[in-house]
Amino acid sequence: EEVGPTVVPLIVDYLVVAGGGGGGAGYTASTVGTGGGGGAGGLITTTTFGGTGSTLTLAAVTPYTVSVGAGGGGGAPGGQSYNGGNSQFENIISTGGGRGGMYNRTPAGGAGGSGGGTGYSGSTQPGGAASPSGQGNPGGIYTESNPYAGSGGGGAGSGGGAGPSNIYGGSGKTNSITLSSGAGPFYAAGGAGGMPGTTSASSGGSGIGGNGGNANSLNGTSGSTNTGSGGGGAGHPYASGSNSGTAGNGASGVVILRFLTSFAAPTPTLSTNITINQVANVAGYRIMTYTCTNATQNGTVTLTF
Secondary structure, eight states, X not given: OOOOOOOOOEEEEEEEEOOOOOOOOOOSSSSOOOOOOOOOOOEEEBGGGTSSBOOEEEOTTOEEEEEEOOOOOOOOTTOOOOOOOOEEETTEEEOOOOOOOOSSSSOSOOOBSSOOOOOOOSSOBOOOOBSSTTSOOOOOOBOTTSTTOOOOOOOSSSXXXXXXXXXXXXXXXXXXTTSSSSOOOEXXXXXXXXXXXXXXXXXXXXXXXXXXXXXXXXXXXXXXXXXXXOOOOOOBOOOTTOOOOOOOOOOOOEEEEEEETTSOOOEEEEEESEEEEEEEEETTEEEEEEEESSTTSXXXXXXXX
């Protein structure tokens, strides 16, 4: 009896990270007030790389969409900040990071893949929620024991710091999908809260979240490019008649696919604001990385295997 050829299924591992939230703004006048750190974009990966997602089995000559979320904008003095954009591959959707809270008007951090930290408020305020659950952690809360300082945004590895001295951004998570061995780089860390009248800046999570502003450098810094990390909250000089700084932007996200080298790289069509990088062979696997060409705009591309 003649037996046909064995068909090897196209099984894909993935890392899908959404855009990070922008850091929160501080006050525009003599009142001292600082912003919370932006939350990291949601992180979803397969069990192969320490996550909870199942691998996907894809069909040939079938179009699949990749979307990569932009980073959310940080707030100018007295202005609103924004959540990061969602990222998606097939039915896997990671949620953009929550915006950092701003001084008094909207002090609570925004909900997102990881929640944003809370800005200065006259009362206790919760950090932004991690919603939906399982993609990250909440932002830090604000309490009266944390006077004038914003709290840290949540990261994929831990929640944001609440203060008063520990207003750091939540840690990210390492992922080795692009490597043949080793822990891999960090993704999806939270931005730090802003500091009032101090020369000691608060630190973003895992070295990739944005740092908070302080008296010497009022502006928060942005999350590291293509990591889905949150932006740092704005600082304030703690001086009468002075404005706060501008908060840092969240970082755009990333989608990474891994499959056997026996399958060719997918053909891209309908590409908008997407940069594609291919590594042909990492221990027998082809690695495809999709990032935003412009970090402030969402990117999309259709793939056919």
